[in-house]
Amino acid sequence: MAKQADSTHQQMAQSSSATRNGPLSGPLGIALFVALFASAGYLTYRTLTTAPIPPTEPVEMTFLCIETMKPFEGKMVEGDKWPVMSPHSGKLTGYPVERCYWTKDGKRKKEPTYVVLNESMGKSGDTICPDCGRLVVGHNPIPTEDVPLADEDIPKEDKPAAPSPTTQPAE
Numbered sequence: 001m002a003k004q005a006d007s008t009h010q011q012m013a014q015s016s017s018a019t020r021n022g023p024l025s026g027p028l029g030i031a032l033f034v035a036l037f038a039s040a041g042y043l044t045y046r047t048l049t050t051a052p053i054p055p056t057e058p059v060e061m062t063f064l065c066i067e068t069m070k071p072f073e074g075k076m077v078e079g080d081k082w083p084v085m086s087p088h089s090g091k092l093t094g095y096p097v098e099r100c101y102w103t104k105d106g107k108r109k110k111e112p113t114y115v116v117l118n119e120s121m122g123k124s125g126d127t128i129c130p131d132c133g134r135l136v137v138g139h140n141p142i143p144t145e146d147v148p149l150a151d152e153d154i155p156k157e158d159k160p161a162a163p164s165p166t167t168q169p170a171e
């Protein structure tokens, strides 16, 4: 009787000590914690440094052929590098463009000026729009709605606006 009570007590002591030194409190637990923490940190890092587009999905982009100064549409898969083949020059002279919608006198225009960033061409220094003289940056901001539209170009509306590529992707 007493012996049985003793052994029950021992079992309880063992089980309570097992709870205290549970699987997550020893060196293994610390290692596990570190591993989880590290992988969480890595995932956060990945999320912050990876574009939201799946890597295999081609992105439609506008390029500017810096030899002919004509824009063209193309696709890039993440990891691709420019310059890309330009249909205008037949050479690797296509660079991704930024769009500048400003006119010289501070108005908005409907057809942007295509500008290739110096950075994209491996050059240093600020990129200045050749049309309006403004600074052009990556993801160049467009003028807000309250900027008056430049309307002196309206008589040109009969003509085709920008030299657009003749072949459009059938999508």
Ligand SMILES: [Zn+2]
Pocket (backbone or CB within 6 Å): 100, 101, 102, 103, 113, 129, 130, 131, 132, 133, 134
């Ligand atoms: Zn401009």
